[in-house]
Amino acid sequence: MLKGIRQRTIGSYASLFFIFVCLSVLFYLNIINILTVLLGAFWATVFMAWLTNRRLITPVEQITSVAQEMAGGFLDTEIRVEGEEELDDLAWSINYMARELRKNLIVITEERNRARAILNSMADGVIALDKYGQVILINPVVEEIFKIKETNWLGNKIIKVIRNHELEELFIRALHSMQPVMNSELQVLTPQPRLFNIHVTPLKGNNDEKIGVVGLITDVTERRKLERMRTEFVANVSHELRTPLTSINGFVETLLDGAIEEPIIARNFLEIISAEGKRLANIIDDLLKLSRLEDRRTKLNKQPVDLAEVIGNTITMFEGRALEKNIQITTEISPKLPLVPGDQGFLSQVMINLVDNAIKYTLTGGTVHISVKFNEHEVTVTVSDTGIGIPIESIPRVFERFYRVDKARSREMGGTGLGLSICKHIMEAHGGKIRVESDSSGSQFSFSLPLKE
Template sequence: MLKGIRRRTIGSYAFLFLVFIALSFLKSLGIVDMLTVLLGSFWATVVMAWLTNRRLITPVEQITLVAQEMAGGILDTEIRVKGEEELDDLAWSINYMARELRKNLFVITEERNRARAILNSMADGVIALDKYGRVILINPVVEGIFKIKEEEWAGNQLIKVIRNHELEEHFIRALNSMQPVLNNELQVLTPEPRLFRVHISPLKGSHEERMGVVGLLTDVTERRKLERMRSEFVANVSHELRTPLTSINGFVETLLDGAIEDPTLAKNFLEIINAEGKRLANLIDDLLKLSRLEDRRTKLNKQPVDLAEVINNTVKMFEARATDKNIELTTALPQEMLPVPGDQGFLSQVLVNLVDNAIKYTLPGGKVGIEVTYSQEEVTVAVSDTGIGIPPESLPRVFERFYRVDKARSRDMGGTGLGLSISKHIIEAHGGKIRAESDQEGSTFSFTLPLHD
């Protein structure tokens, strides 16, 4: 192509030279004068310059301009020139290259978007480092967990992004050895303590060259918490079942050994066996009820519930007990109470559990109050007492199964240790929330229910 352009350029200069020689020869013969020679040479030069500009310089400028745009990332413009055949070939080649680049760029963009969509939809955190240990990728899960933005992690060392030396050591070890670091669990402040299982794999190039590492962070905090709760639940169930059974077996053996011959002693033992049997039956009933609630097997019979009726019935149920303990049991209800969609039987059980606990743990001369407040979308029922209170460290766990703040005292007062857990599941099944607050002046258990399904 360049040879053709070079030949045409040399030909143009040769043509001008021949024109000048021809005019000079005519002048030597006296046919033309010097002015005609100069004018002829000038116009021949002008014509050749115009032809060169039209057929060579302008197309080259257009090709150069479009090539610069392509270098800047604009691949949609195509070269359309009418020049020398070689320049037409060059323009076609550049246009073909631009089309191929567009295709490749589209494929690369699709792959990048697909990879980004996969990373964004992952439930686990992903961190990638280059071969120098600098962060090159963090997915939104990690950004959300550690409250960081892209401008804070891009190109920085991992320790500056996530200030955990143990995590950094795992990544550096995988980077230096280019061997996987698998299933390591470590605790990270996020800012709350959370437990992660870390799986780190090396990134290798086509010739086994070191390119970096990528780590997968799986949050196992809730899983470990559930495992702990399950273990505690099994231990607590075993203990709660064994206690009444041990008592029953002991008294039965005593009766069989001859105590049955003493009517007074036998009656006393049988009353204890009867009480322990009822306690055991209540425990099993509560366990079954809790199991059904957790498995969503219990269907709510939702109807408009009159909370005033539920509260008044509960107060009547506990008036005698409150009077015996010299506890003032009061209510604070709005004059107009809207009906609440729910299962009246279950909601009555929640209120009975809360009032029962309040009276149990309130000393003689104290107060227990039930208050109802309405907002635009929900109703709140609060049961407050002036009892012994709950330590701050125990508040987050009071709704766990079998959790007791004072185990010995709670067991002496009766109950299965499942009432609050059952209440929590009932309220959540109604789409509401239950919470506990406590200080030195007593405790308040309250639950909210939506006014509309």
Template sequence: MHSLRWKITLNFLTLLFLTLLGAYLYLHQAILKALGLPWLPPFRAGLLAARLEGQLLAVMLLVLIIMGIGTFILARGIITPLTALLPLTRRIAAGDLEQRVEIQSDDEVGLLSHHLNIMVETLRNNFREIADERNKMKAILASMTDGLVAVDQVGRVIMLNPAAEKMFGKKGAEVEHKYLLEVIRNHEIDAMVKEILASGLPLENEVRLFPTTSQLFRIYGTPITSEQGRIIGAVLTIRDITDIRRLEQMRTEFVANVSHELRTPLTSIRGFVETLLEGAHKDPEVSRRFLGIINHEAQRLQQLIEDLLYLSRLESQPQRQDSGGSNLVATLDRVLTTVNKLARDKGVVLEKEIPAGIPELAISEGYLNQVLLNLIDNGIKYTPNGGRVTIRAARLGELVQVEVADTGIGIPPESLPRVFERFYRVDKARSREMGGTGLGLAIVKHIVETHGGSISVTSRPGQGSHFFFTLPIAAEERRRNNYQEEPGI
């Protein structure tokens, strides 16, 4: 700024000097002409014009002083407002966009100040928009359940979203500017990123990120390009598809199991019908026996279809809490009456150990009947002659736990985690012989869980099994208990 001030002053003084020099020469010539003398250079004019020249020089010196003062004032009027802008521009350059220039004139400096204020306001609005967009992007990335990893053009990590941090157990700040292979340690993904950066084409792959687990991930990779079309990085989206693949496998197994379970009785029915048609019907004894088998298989087929439909309805229903309640003792008595003949025929003793005061349960009577019937019927079928099936109940806070214990053949330890799966049987031949569809325990599990309860089993081969399920107490029963427990009641 000081150099600008001196440049303006120097240029003005130079112009003034040249002007005064020209004026001096002009006046010198005019004086000689007025005296009737020929033109002479100033240094040879002699005494003829010495006095006049002295006066002229005095006047010129006075004019020079006045012009110098004017030049200083003019330069100060231009430089001072510009000097006042310097601290402001420094603060703006440092990022302080709240500063504004005070406009004190309508000249070019005032116009410059006005446009500088407009520029600062525009910059502030642009930075605010950028900050808003950055916050939106952070919120979007934080809400993603899929992991997201961004790398630069040489494969160094530049960003991880929270889901990716959770997957790899590392914070984004810890892995920034590290090569992807150092972070993920998976050569398939590293090769995939290199191919994306080299070809500029999106890729998709399914990999196991961690060799010690069975988790399966689907990786979507896309290149990042600049405005000029140059590849400057890549983005990977990582989705855990373990559950999806497990569900697909379960669906495939379910279809295969249903097909097998339907085909088995149909094959049996068809075989006996063909035998009868080929002439076996002429023997009444054979006909009666074959028709009995056909009837049994048809009933099993009907029961299988009904169980499938029932299970399908259960699975399509959301979790529910019945507004009413069911009396456990009354429902259990009806179930025991239903299975009493089956137990008597097998020589199995049914025992009931239900303490007084068991509250009503938050489940409809029909569903509770289905749960008890399936568990008790299951216990009778797998308990040999002379054994027993015992039903117990106890209150556990806001829940009631029911136990159905038998002294039957038991369940091997390796089969315990799967007994509630659809169509799973510990002994398939024995189960079919007893008329089971393989869906009873799956139905029980769905009923209990959709009513806010849980179910489990413990067993030892040769010593019997113990099935436990819990259900919440009915809402009306809870309100009544809370009222009675209030102080002063």
């Protein structure tokens, strides 16, 4: 191609030289004068310059301009020139190269978007470092866990991104040894303490060239919490069932050993056995209710429920106990309170549990206040008391099964330790929420129910 252009260029200069020689010969033979020679040479030069510009310089400039645009990323532009055959071939080759680059770029973009979509949809965190130990990729899970943005992690050392020397050591060890590194459990502040399972794998290129490392971070905090709760639940169930059974067996043995012959003692023992038997039955009933609620085996009989009526019935049920402790029960309910879609039996059980606890843990002469507020989306019922309150460290756990703030006192008052857990599951079955606030002046238990299913 270049050979053909070179030949045409040499031919153009040779043609000019030939015309100049012919004009010189004619001048020498006195056929034309010097002015004619100069004018002829001028116009011949102008014509050849115009021809060279049209067929060579202008197409080359067009090709150069479009090539620069392509280099800047505008691959949709194509070269359209009218020039020498060789330049047409060059323009076609560049256009073909641009089309192939577009195809390859589309494939690369699709692969990158697919990889990014996979990373974004992963439940686990991903951190990638280059061979210099600088962060080159973090997926949204890690950004959410550690509350960081791309501008804060891109190109930084991992210790500057996540302030944990143990985590940094795992990545650096994998980077230097180019061997997988695992850590069964690592505690990191995020800002709350959380447990993570870390698996760091080296990235290798051609000929085992070191490229970097990638770490998979799995949050096992909830898993460990559930395992602990399960272990505690088994232990608590065993303890809660064993205590009344031990008491019953002990008194029965005492009766069989001769105490049955003494009517007063025998009656006292039988009353205790009856009470422990009822408590055992209550625990088993509550466990069955909780099991059905958790397994979604209990179907709610939803219909419009008048919460004012439910609250009124609950207050009537506890008026006698409140009077014994000189506790005043007050209410704040709007007459325009709308009906709530729900299972009246289950909602009554929630109110009974909350009011029962409020009266139990409120000292003599105290107050229990029930208020109901609503907006266009939900109804919120709050049961407040002036009782002994709940320690701040126990508030997150009060809805756990068998969790008691004061175990001895709760058991003494006849509680099974399952009431609040049942309330929580009833609320979840209704699509609502239950929460607690407490301090030394008393506690507030609130639950919210949606007005639309």
